[in-house]
Structure formats: structure tokens, C-alpha cells
Amino acid sequence: MIKARIYVTLKPGVLDPQGDAVRKSAHVLGYRQVEDIRIGKFIELNWEGDDPAAALEHIAKLSDQLLANPVIEDYRVELVEGA
Amino acid sequence: MIKARIYVTLKPGVLDPQGDAVRKSAHVLGYRQVEDIRIGKFIELNWEGDDPAAALEHIAKLSDQLLANPVIEDYRVELVEGA
Numbered sequence: 001m002i003k004a005r006i007y008v009t010l011k012p013g014v015l016d017p018q019g020d021a022v023r024k025s026a027h028v029l030g031y032r033q034v035e036d037i038r039i040g041k042f043i044e045l046n047w048e049g050d051d052p053a054a055a056l057e058h059i060a061k062l063s064d065q066l067l068a069n070p071v072i073e074d075y076r077v078e079l080v081e082g083a
Numbered sequence: 084m085i086k087a088r089i090y091v092t093l094k095p096g097v098l099d100p101q102g103d104a105v106r107k108s109a110h111v112l113g114y115r116q117v118e119d120i121r122i123g124k125f126i127e128l129n130w131e132g133d134d135p136a137a138a139l140e141h142i143a144k145l146s147d148q149l150l151a152n153p154v155i156e157d158y159r160v161e162l163v164e165g166a
Contacts, residue, residue, distance in 0.1 A: 001118065007125050022149065031145050033138075035084065035129040042090050042125035046118040055116075062114050066105065 002047040002055045003080040008068045009040035043067055052079050085130040085138045086163040091151045092123035126150055135162050 010016050019037045026034040047055045059077050068075040093099050102120045109117040130138045142160050151158040 009125065009127070025149055026145055029145070029148060031141060033131040033141065034145070035131050037129070038127045040125040040127070042092065042123040044092070044121045044123070046120070048116040048118050058114060058116065062109055062112070062117070065112060066108055 002049060002052060004045045004047060004055065004059050005078045005080060006043040006045060006059065006063055006067055007040065007076045007078070008043065008063070009074050009076075010038060011072055011074055014072045040073075041067070055079065085132060085135060087128045087130060087138065087142050088161045088163060089126040089128060089142065089146055089150055090123065090159045090161070091126065091146070092157050092159075093121060094155055094157055097155045123156075124150070138162065 016038045019039045022039065023034050023037045026037070045059065047059065049055055056077060056079060063075045063077060064070055099121045102122045105122065106117050106120045109120070128142065130142065132138055139160060139162060146158045146160060147153055
């Protein structure tokens with residue numbers, strides 16, 4: 001089994017209303033040092049198989065089709081070593 | 084300015100209906116090798132200041148209060164080197 005982590009982030013320039021709301025809440029709580037905050041997804045995936053190259057290719061395709069919205073989001077796939 | 088990354092994940096044992104739905108959709112798309120998938124948050128935060136120890140302490144508190152739900156979620160704070 002292969003373990004992968006996928007990081008999905010909004011592309012630079014895309015507005016992040018959720019992040020803005022959290023920044024404002026942080027300021028209300030007294031954390032004025034929070035300048036900017038952007039919220040993405042952190043996905044942990046277990047893949048049946050033992051070919052890392054094939055897994056990486058398929059997981060990238062899956063990310064494009066299902067996990068991220070390629071119009072507004074970037075993603076990065078990372079295989080976990082020693083898993 | 085200090086850059087931090089916060090990874091928020093569901094605690095082990097906490098059900099992840101969103102992850103289950105994505106796993107089923109992956110299977111429908113033909114990615115039968117997806118065994119398990121868990122979806123968390125990946126937060127990028129810019130912190131005004133230049134004391135990494137203080138930033139880490141405050142961001143951990145902020146995570147407890149605002150970014151994660153400590154009852155069902157774990158979080159990990161990472162300061163980005165060289166930022």
C-alpha cells in the first residue's frame with residue numbers, strides 16, 4: 001500500500017472569502033499579527049498497489065478530476081516515504 | 084514576516100463522511116485502488132513579526148481556538164524556513 005498526501009490550494013490571485021473571515025475572527029480574538037490567511041485542503045489517501053510511479057500518475061489524474069478544481073486551485077501530490 | 088503552515092486532520096477514529104463520498108466517487112471514476120481517503124485542511128498563514136518561538140506559540144493557540152476543533156481534530160503547525 002502506498003500513502004499519499006495531496007495539498008490543494010487556491011491559485012494566487014483567487015479570492016479566499018473563508019480565509020478572510022478567519023483572519024477577521026483572529027483579529028477579533030486579539031491575534032492582530034495575522035496578516036493573511038488562505039485555506040486549502042489536506043488530503044491523505046491510501047492507494048492499493050506498490051508501484052510509486054503508477055500511483056503518482058493516477059493520483060495526479062484523480063486530483064485533476066475530483067479532488068481539486070483546476071480552474072481555481074493548484075495541487076501537489078506527495079508520496080509518504082517508508083509507508 | 085513569518086510564514087506558517089497548519090495541517091488540520093480528523094483524529095483517528097472520527098468518521099469522515101466527506102472522505103467516504105470522495106472515495107466512492109473515485110471508485111465510480113475507475114480508481115478502484117483508492118482504499119481510504121481522509122480530508123483535512125491546509126492553512127497558509129502570514130504572521131507579522133520576527134520571533135519564531137512567539138509566533139509558533141500564538142499560532143498554536145489560535146489553532147486551538149479558531150482553526151481546528153480540538154474535540155475531533157488534530158493540528159500541526161510548521162514554520163516555513165527561509166520565508
